[in-house]
Amino acid sequence: MKRFPLLLFSVVWLGSVMAAQTTTTPPAQPSPRASAPASASRDIKTIGPAATAKPVVIPRSYALVIGISKYKNLPASAQLEYPDRDAEEMYTTLISSEGGQFPAENVHKLINEKATIDNIRHELEVWLPSVTQSEDRVLIYFAGHGFVSNGVGYLASYDVDIHNITATAYPMDQLGKDIGGRIKGKWKVLMTDACHSGAITPQADSQSDRGTINSTLLDLQKSLFSLTASRDREQSFESSNWGGGHGIFTYYVVKGLQGEADTNGDGVVTADELAEYVHSNVRLATQARQNPTSERGSFDPDMVLAYNPTHVTAAALPPPQYGNLIIESNMDNTEVFVDGISQGIVSKGKPLRLPGIAPGAHTIKAVHMGYEPDGPREEQVYPGQDTTVSIRILIVRHTAKAAVDHFDKGIELYQKGNQDNYKKAAEEFKAALAIAPKYSQAALYLGRVDNALYEDQAAIAAFKQAIDADPDYMEARASYAAALLDQGDLDEAIRQLNVVTDRQPDNGMGWYLLSQAFARKGDYKDGMTAAEQATAKTPKNAEAHFWLAECMRQLNMPADAEKEYNQYIALSNFDSGFGGKLNYYLAGYLFGAGSKTRAAQADIWRELRGQAYLGICDSEWMQKSYDAAIADCQRALTYIPKDMFANYRLGIVYTLEFNQHNSLSLLAAAKEHFEAVVASNPDTDEAGRSQKYIQMIDHALALSN
Secondary structure, eight states, X not given: OTTHHHHHHHHHHHHHHXXXXXXXXXXSSOOTTSOOOOOSSOOOEEEOOTTOSSOEEEOOEEEEEEEOSSOTTSOGGGOOSSHHHHHHHHHHHHHOTTTTOOOGGGEEEEEGGGOOHHHHHHIIIIIHHHHXXXXXXXXXXXXXXXXXXXXXXXXXXXXXXXXXXXXXXXXHHHHHXXXXXXXXXXXXXXXXXXXXXXXXXXXXXXTTTHHHHHTTOOOGGGTEEEEESSOTTOOOOEETTTTTSEEHHHHHHHHIIIIITOTTSSSEEEHHHHHHHHHHHHHHHTTTSOOOEEEOSSOOTXXXXXXXXXXXXXXXXXXXXXXXXXXXXXXXXXXXXXXXXXXXXXBTTBOEEEEEEOSEEEEEEEEOTTBOOEEEEEEEEOTTOEEEEEEOOOOBOOOOHHHHHHHHHHHHHHHHOSHXXXXXXXXXXXXXXXXXXXXXXXXXXXXXHHHHTTOHXXXXXXHHHHHHHOTTXXXXXXXXXXXXXXXXXXXXXXXXXXXXXXXXXXXXXXXXXXXXXXXXXXXXXXXHHHHHHHHHHOTTOHHHHHHHHHHHHHTTOHHHHHHHHHHHHHHTOOOTTOGGGSOHXXXXXXXXXTOOOOSOHHHHHHHHHHHHHHHHHHHHHHTTOHHHHHHHHHHHHHHSTTOHHHHHHHHHHHHHHHHXXXXXXXXXXXXXXXXXXXHHOTTSHHHHHHHHHHHHHHHHHHHHO
């Protein structure tokens, strides 16, 4: 009896220690379905362009992109057309490997209803100050309404109330404090495409209270580069005549970052180059009614805004006088590429106007699914002149019957499933492509069977062949992105999926793959946004609910996550002998690299359900529903019996249950699962903690004897 109080003390202490180590910001470990998120901070990247004497150094980079076209409380006459499209185009350019070179997970965007005053404040006052460091590059972009009230400039949030501007719009002087002081970085860039946006610049103006505003732009020695759409009291214009519909300022910013502003041919777009390009073109386009302004503090001449290696030339170029491309087409929904970069869609009777093109020869290519492309061909752009290019999509791509026969046979084998049929299907698709190399559907399905057979590089090559044959083949792009996810190339997958979701906003597959990519990067907020789009577009898509649940769990929303996991379970409730009901390829890439550990479809199905039950268990643990968590972790282990995370979580929950019920059998069960963690992978953090817990449990059990 003398030992019993000591036993209680030891046991309670053990449980308390474990509770303390497992109730910090949940969940305690990276998602078991993905590799641990890459550090939110990308290492500095050094690129050696061919024609420059020194390498291009791109520091770790963060950006916030805001675009608001539709305002909750403003009348119809005050709504805008293109800021949301502007913001999406800016986002695409920033994350492009031929543009800003920002890591996708480091670029947050608030579009329309997401751009509430609370969300804007959080991104500017909490997120960016928490992640940026002194050597970083930071960019903030805003497109939407701007107001001046009592001499103070404001950027209008989605929920702005014109009767209460001070509480519902973001003051520019506060933005100055944020970017000047709270947000760290050696290169800071501010771009605003809004009416009255000039009120943010550091230049004083006796006609306004800009001196007061500008005094709040702190720490300008940190190289703040401010590029705004207009002077104070000017309007900022938007029009369908610029790239199919953009704010004129943003149109030229994007074109400049894509390489048109690179006047010396070194591939780098500097702040000076971009400012000159944007100012001269916007002023010319609006007959001087809109004059972009730029200020740059103690400007760092080495500031890199974008780098496009395809624009590197052997020698410096003379300052250009820009011309315009006018693209006409005989067919609707034709995609146009200029110098290899997609410029958008042109339709019959609706020319695509592309101003601000550097003079000289440019490569034009137009594509339409199922037709031979027009181009690539060179067109000459002349200074200050329009160059009209007439696209003619005329030749239907005819596929030889023999190729179609091979393709049909391959599809028949593919749909039967299993490894042997996939190998036979691959041979049929290869035979089809040997006859018709531009048979994009055959290349797509060859990529899918190669992926299923773990022929990863062959799969990538096949998907690229499909896209080369039909660049607007969005299904091929989505499948290519899925293969990239399987390889762990998350950045390129995000870029491909961004094209898919931009071109096809209702593409549920694109959205849920994008949610997976963001989740695996550790960007759970953007992942949740993409997953919500996926579940809205394709509510019966089980995987969309899974990734929504994953992101919600990581964002400390366990009740919502549990609901979505259960929705996934219900929608994927196949019999384990379902045969061909679950397409191997689609299942195989759900969790990305390292998850396709077995070839059988039934094994993949079991793994997915096990991971979902583990997510439910984790969510219940977060809500302190320990009995339910034990039951669901046990369900998870019936599907994935050796899963390290499931055993670890179950060991923790058994210990917490012991703390409540004081049953030594619970401690023994906890020890069993901690031992399974160590046996699974002794080099992990979870295994290290498990070994300590085992020692504590052994001590407590010894005291009970």
